[in-house]
Amino acid sequence: MATFGYGRVSTDQQHTENQRIEIEQAGHQVDYWFEDRGVSGKVPAAQRPQFAAMLDKIRDGETLVVAKLDRLGRDAIDIMQVVRGLADRSIKTVVLALSGQDLTAPAGKLMLAMLSAVAEMERDLLVERTQAGLARAKAEGKRLGRPRKTSPQQHQEIRAALAAGATVAATARQYAVSRATIIAIRES
Known part of the structure; x- marks a missing residue:
């Protein structure tokens, strides 16, 4: 039976x-070695190109x-789900950072369940801390979200230009913003 190795890094500059x-x-x-480079850990394992290719190639009873x-998943x-899918195919899943623990064995399943809970x-x-930080920032009067591309003065200029007959497309090009931004300013 073959042994498959899998690696993942988040940027193309990493190896x-x-x-x-x-x-x-x-x-x-x-x-067999499979690697996904430039793929964020936020991408589910099955949607990573090389991980999916590895799943197609690995046979029942082999080892990953x-x-x-x-490296196995985003959360x-x-x-x-990945480990259960592999276990259903009798594929042994070994994680070196867990002392080489086979996650498909009974002790490995227990360890995986505990680690998942943690x-x-x-x-x-993390979500609670983020929400608390956002609430504090709002209470302090900070504007949240993406920075505006245009200033209040530019809003006045844009409205005046549109009122004088300038087209939405020409005004958008002039201020280097989208037509939707110009329309939103016009209608505000």
């Missing part, structure tokens, strides 16, 4: 070579080895 070396130094002879748990739910709690706490 997965360290992940591959780590897997081989742990004693795993990698027969990754350096870290977050606890995604990781659980990860979910951390995510919930």
Whole structure:
């Protein structure tokens, strides 16, 4: 049976070579290596091009080895789905950062469930902190969201130009904004 290795990095400037070396130094002879470069961890595993290709190639009963748990998925739910899908095919899933634990074995399933619960709690706490920060910023009178491309003075100029007969398209080109922005200013 073959051993598959998988690595992922978030930017094209990064390399997965360290992940591959780590897997081989742990004693795993990698027969097939798949890597996604420039793919954010926010992208679900099944939507990553090389991960999907690996899933198509790996056969029932083979082994998948990754350096870290977050290489498998974007969050606890995604990781659980990936591991369960692999377990359904009797594919052994080994994560080196978890002492080489096979996540499809009973002890690995328990560890994965505990880690998933902790990860979910951390995510919930992050959301709470973010919401508290946004509420504090609003209370302090800070404007949230994307910065405006035009100033209040430019709004007056745009309205005057449109009233004088300038077209929306020409005004948009002049101020380097979209037609929708000009229309929104006109109608405000």
